[in-house]
Each structure stands twice: as structure tokens, then as C-alpha cells.
Amino acid sequence: MNVRALIIALMVTLASCASASKPVPAAVQVSPTTWHQVDQEILAASKSATTPARRYATQTMDSWMDSVYQRTESDFIPWFTGYWTQQWLTLKVSWYKVSSQKPAQTPAQRLDGYLQEQYRERVLVPVSRQIDPEAVMVQATAYYIQLLDQQLPPIAQRYNIAAEQFDAHLNAIPAISLAAPPNGSATLYQLIHAEPLAKMPAYVALIEQIHKAATGPDAGRPDAGISSVAIHSSEKLEASLAPRGAASAIAAAVGRVAGLMISVGMAGFGAITHQHERAEMEQQLRSSLSSALNDKKRSLIDNPDFGVLAGVYAIAGQIEGSLGDAPLLPSSLDSAEAQ
Template structure:
């Protein structure tokens, strides 16, 4: 019997066998996962989300403590020396006088001066610190950390319950974590690489915010300090008679008016009053910064954990809906 004949015979036997195996595989029904198993899977997804949320919260807390320390140091080293500098005090006195001349009910002097002080605080303190760390960066970092940790914890769930990966992926795809247009499912979120290029994720970060500054007129933080400081400046300027003196200078050369106005206001900058006044301002700013930090850690809309809480909340809500695998 020749070798060629044996090879041909083997081929004739293998082809029908292989065809039968392929037909059998194609007709096998998908693995059935019971409703109780899916409930356990959902419980594990929820637990994974909560665990990732806890670690992201701890990360945000540590980062905000570092931000607060840097802001306090920058305040002590830059803003307070600037505020109590001789020429700053003279310039503020002139601004108070000028504001007072044109003040009306719609634009009071105190509010205008408070806005000016807020702008200076933003420039001297918040912007330099933001080059190293900022609430906005902490928001992005904590949200990114939550997604990465959640992805790691989800990977072990299918094998733990004997659920085929395809069915588990469909479960994740059925969980919407970012609503609106464009939206995204949990499956899309954890498989986005890089995460920032997922349109729905980028849109989410635009909706939530953690940036102190801007219009602080309704914020209980630094604006309150600026408001109180402005009120004190206005009161001292009014009682010292500086406003009427500047009014008499209207129409003269601006440089002369400024130099004359600078001699009118020395109450705050007097050496005898400065230590106590400086200590009061430092204390007020410390309280305001602590309030701002707490607000940024707790606010669901503009806090550093706003993205994390939104995503985890969407997952919890989605897990409350029944799921059935569709082959």
C-alpha cells in the first residue's frame, strides 16, 4: 500500500469529521446565565463602582489638601504683602474715592472694590498655584482614576460567576453612564483609549466644573473677605474725609490728583495698626479658603468629585433596571 494512498484516505476521513465538528459548534446554544447569577453580577458591579469611588475620593482629598497648603503659602508670601504695601494702600484709597464719586444704587462702591480685590487675588495667588495643582486638574484626575480602577475591578467578575465574556460585555453595554448627546455606556467608557477622546466623556467634563474664581459675588468664600475688606476701606475713607477731597480735585491733572489723594489715606497702612489688621485679614482668608475647600470637596455640581459622583450615580441607576442577554 503506497504512502500517497494512505494520505488520501486520511484526508477523506478528516474532512467529514471536521465539517461535523464545525456544524456542531455553530449550533451550540449560548451558555444560559440565570437571573440570580445576573443579580450577583450586578451586585459585584455596584461594589466595584463604590470601591473605585472611595479611592478616587481619597485621592481628591489628599490633592485638595495640597492645593490648600499651596494657596495659603502663596497668600502669605504674595497677596498679604501686596495688600499692605504702601503704594497699594494709596492706590486703593484713590480707587475708593473714585468709585464713591460715581457710585449709584446699581453699582455700589463696595462691590466694585471687592471685584478688584478678587481679580488681584486670582492673579497673585490662584493662577500661580494652578500651574502646579488646581481644582480643575484634581477633578480630571479623580474622574480618570475612578474609571481606571473600575475597569480593573470589573475584569474579574465574569470568571467569578461563570459568565461568558460576550454576555458580560453586553451587560456593560446596556448600562448608560453618560446621558445626553453624545452619550456613552459603561462598556464604551472603560474601553476608551485615551479616555479624553471619548466625545461623551469630554462633554461631561465640560458640564461639571471645579474652578474657583470667576463671578464670586454669590460664593461664600473669598468674595466675603473681599466684601468685608471693601466695606472697611470705604468706611475709613468716608470718615477721613478723603472722598470730598478727591471730589475737589476732579478736573485737575491725573498725576497731581493721584499724588494728592495718596496723602489722604493712611489709616490701614499705619505701622501701629498693621500687625492687628494683617492678622485679621490672614484669619479671614484662612476661614474663607477652608470653606472653599470644603465646598469643592462636597459640591455635586462644581466640586472635584462631580465627575466621579455623576458616573457612579448613573451606574447605580442603570443597575436598577432588569437585564436579559440577547444573543
């Protein structure tokens, strides 16, 4: 038994020595041609992930626009064209004319600011509680990253590339590259492995940059249609001030009781006249806002700096540009909807 145990121990020792002296196999070398093919597939995966993200953002903004139209029709247009609203706006324009301390700011510009605020409170804010364009941008960006992540592992498998080698390759591909923030850079590997994505410094910096662009001066007026309505309304309301002033003078001349009767009579006559003109006023307002809202929708979808696809454009453009492809640019709204 002792001899047998000694032989077994000797065999184990010899086997361990042999395995210790055996060299560790080196990683399989991947040729430059193979890496080029891999990059082409990563590029194609990015483009493939962009299409559903664009479709999601476009369809969601279609729903947003429908809600904006409905809210404009049911709330803002009846409010704006109402008789007492027009009386109130006339008083405001009159006050703007006599109290303006900024000669460069006309009554029309001040009325524009007031109407913009009213449109925001009556239409945009209530709609944003259901569909928020900024939230759509964040969701579309995360959706693109998720779809891209799902397509990458099969690429490594098709070319029989080890996970460590493939991860190192992804870690050399920039996905976010911002100039200003200190933590504004991330690789493709870091992006798809961020847990959670919402706390990744470079991703947070990108979303914040898009938000600043959307609320900054380069984004233009929130609603150009309101501005055109304000200019037209201001001119019309200013023109109505003269006859109103004459009626007030007559009422003052005949005394308190008779003056009150004249004022009430003028108000009643004005309400009747206004009712006859209201349908035309509503149609003009509806036409002005419809054109402006369509422009706003296109800007919110296609603008590469602050639209709902700005995050997708930024990341996909960085990845695809680093792989030798032309930077990703927004497609036209028509082609986006057709995809």
C-alpha cells in the first residue's frame, strides 16, 4: 500500500509540473480586415437602432400635437376671441401705450409676452402633464441605446471574438464627447454598461446640454403664431381706442346716470357687433396658429440641437462618425414618418 501511494503521489507531482511548464495560450489575433467588418456591423447596428427610436419619437409627438390642437381649440381660441377678453386686452394695450418705460418695446411686443404666457398656461402646460417633449427626448435616447446594446453581442459571436477583446474594442469607440463639462465623455462600452443610465455623468451632461439649448435664445420664440396674432391684435385694439374714448367723453358730459346708460348701451352694442365678427376672428386665429404649430412640430422633431431626437443624433453621430461614416443628420419629417 505504501509503494502504491508513493507511485500515485509521484504521478500527481509530475502532472502538476508538466502543466506548470506548459505555456498559456495567447489570445486569438483578430485581423484588421475582421475589425473593419466588425465596425461596419456596429455602424449598421447604430443606424438600425435609430429607425425605431425616430419612429417612437415621431408618433409620440403626433399625439402631443393632436392634444395641443384640441386644447387650443377648446380653451385658447374661445378665451381669446371672447368679448370680455377683447375688452381686457384693449385696456392692456391702452395701459402699455401710456406706461411704457422702454421705448424699444412696443405695445404689440408687450401683448405678445402676455399672450405667450396665457398660451403656455392654457395649452402647453396641461398637455405636457400627459406628454412632455423633453421626456420624449430622454426616452427616445434611452430606447436607441437599448436597441444598440441588444445588437452588439451577436456581432462578436459571428466573428468568434472573445468577450474581453470585443469589450476593449467598444471601449475605444467614443459615444459622447462634450467640450464643456469635465465628465462629458463616454465610450460605447461605458454607455451600454451604465447602470443606471440616468446617473452616468456624461449622459446627464448631454441631456442637460440639450435642455439648455431648448430653453436658450437660439431656440427662438416658443410660439411664433402667437407673436403674429399679438401684432395683428395690437394694431386692431389700438385702432378701437379712439371711438371708445369718444363714447367715454359723451358719457361724462351728460352726467352720471345718463352716462351709465350710454356706457351700458355701448357695451351691449359692442357685444352684439363682436359676436358677428367672432367667427371670422376665430378662423383667422386658427389659421395663424395652425401654420405655426406645424412649424413647431417639425422643429421639435428634427432640430439636432434641442428636438426630441437630439440625444439620438448626438450619440449616433458620434459613434458613426468615429467609425468613418458621415455624421448622422436629421431626416426630413416626411421621410421619418414613412419609416
